[in-house]
Amino acid sequence: MTDDKKITGDLPEPVVRKPRINASLVWLVPVIAALVGLSLVIHAWSAAGPTISISFQSAEGLDPGKTVVKYKNVVIGKVSTVRLSEDRSHVVAKVALEKSARSFATADSRFWVVRPRIGLGGVSGIDTLLSGAFIGADVGQSQEPKDDFVGLETPPTVTHGAPGKTFDLHADDLGSLDIGSPIYFRRIQVGRVSSYHLNEDGKGVTLQIFIDAPNDKYVTTSSRFWNASGVDVSIGADGLKVNTQSLATVLAGGVAFQDPPGPHDATQAQENDAFTLFNDKGTAMAPPDGEPRYIRMRFNQSLRGLAVDAPVEFLGVPFGRVVSINLDFDEKTQTFPTIVGAVVYPDRLGKAHDKLVALAKARGDDEQMSQMMGRLVERGLRAQARSGNLLTGQLYIAMDFLPKAPKVEFDGRSKPLEIPTAPGDFDKIQQQIADIVGKLQKVPFDSIGNNLNDTLAELHKTLQQVNGSVLPEVKTTLQGAQKTLGNANNAFAPDSPLQQNLGGSLQELQRAARSLRVLTDYLGDHPDALLRGRRADDKPLQAPPPPPPQDAPSQGSKP
């Protein structure tokens, strides 16, 4: 059939050429496609890092498939799903990390949502206003793998590996400090508060601060930290002084630190060293407190004006404060003594304490404080409630040596240590005044007054007499005396005739004496002259010069 249909005319014959490439090579196309697809899968598989889940309080700003995880602004992963936790208390975001970010799935990595934040310390994360929130990451040093994280609600203030040091500060309370509060050194910000937590026993707060390098070298083992928040106003002799750190500190709080003045240990503090956070600079710069000790005092007097936190001073050095004031009842004496509890810091006494401790050790006293105190009490150490301010009547406790204090028994083993007390100055004064008043009352002021009155009347009479008769006579007598004195004055004046006459008389007398001597000398030499009279050749009496004083007596002694 088919042959019939074939047209066998002069149709051209096709040329037969050598075979072309096998058509089955077309299978290379799907093979290549498969290879490409496979490579994609392998690439995706190899590039896929670990998947971690991070729980947050809220999913605000978290967008599955869009929100990225960034470390140093480099994308290291992406949120794949966000779901509510089973107990509905938080949200869990699944994050697919990139393979290069495998190290972020380790135990001490931290994650937080970066949202725009405006605080007193400044504005942060402002770029997220437009781009939406992202998850910030911070990697730690740990190698331990972990894939379940709890996201931080606030960004950490310190990233791992930031140069600097972390220190612990112990404080009674947090004050106005917060995470991120600045740390100042000489009013330059050198760090910030990185975290804080209540102490286990609830009796304080521990703050962790971070000081950036290179300023961390200024923290020494003897550095003092104090709360720099607030305004310190003081009125002194030189007027009103207002002392603050920066304005931001006043508003938001801050911590300042400095080394104490004077010689101190200047070795650099080690990482995680603990310090005490003082309330103000004054307390911070005071000698170190050392270990606090609790003492008790029993006062048999009213302590009106003594308040908790009143200072306790030892010889004028503040070294503690009152922590409790309680009334007690003494059945024997039916009185109400006041029990005052105080915390004292013996270290504040500085050198004195050191020496006392050394002495106590040398003596072999094991209970250093109590035995030492015992000796001091023997020497008259007593606690007194003294008036610190006469205007407000506030009291403070003073520990002083009262040598005249009556002896008391001292139990060095009692806990807490009970310091014997003495009545305070004010009490003493009161007592003395009362004594004086009592004595004064006994004085017979009435009779004394009457007698005095009589005496005064007599005196009055006498004085009248004196005025009437005695005084005029006295006057005339005085006038006479004045005259006499005037005469005497005239007589004895240097230019008075009496004076001149006297001078002349004396000269004459001198002359006469000399003549007499010449005469006697002459008669000594010439005794015959008495008989014969004076010879002519003899020199006149006045002619010979006065002989030398030695000759005269020798000549005179010859006869």
Next chain:
Amino acid sequence: MSDAGNLPRAGDLGLIGCHVCRLVCRDVEAEDAACPRCGSPLHKRKSNSYMRTWALLIAAFIFYVPANVLPIMRTVSLGDVDDNTIMSGIIELWVKGSPDLAVIVFTASIIVPMLKFVALGLLLVSSQQGSRWALRQRSKLYRLVEFIGYWSMLDVFVVALLTALVQFGFFSQVEPLPGVVFFGLTVVITMIASMTFDPRLIWDGRDFDD
């Protein structure tokens, strides 16, 4: 069955036509015959049409997977980075209030390629088995596949246009991502596949041979 069954076909008459210069030659049943006039290869049907079409179809299908899984476009507006796959883009369009656009993109990017895979697969299977079922409709289907082929390049065009037009730095920016390459490859390979398929095979029913 009808007239078509009785009328002779070129193969029945031992003739073969050159596709290039239209010279009609005697069919020598040789595998590698060439036109004596213009030298182009002669074959009764497109050579290895089934095999090539299958291969290309499979390749296109393989590429279609990454084309849908990988993101095709990244839009950055005001720092907000948004990577879109084909499907997420369609969903976004739908959610953000352009359902008409969403339908168009869905048709062009999802339905059309899928339709081409199904249609070509159907044509291949039915023709290989020499089925005589719905011959004319199958021919129409083939023409439809050829016709709609290039329309599925819509996504590629959109990405190319946006990338070229939207470059405003931080405010707005569009970048193409690898997905669009695979999508383009899928479209191109399906078009080639539909071209390698010889529609005459539809009519080469087993019945005609016997």
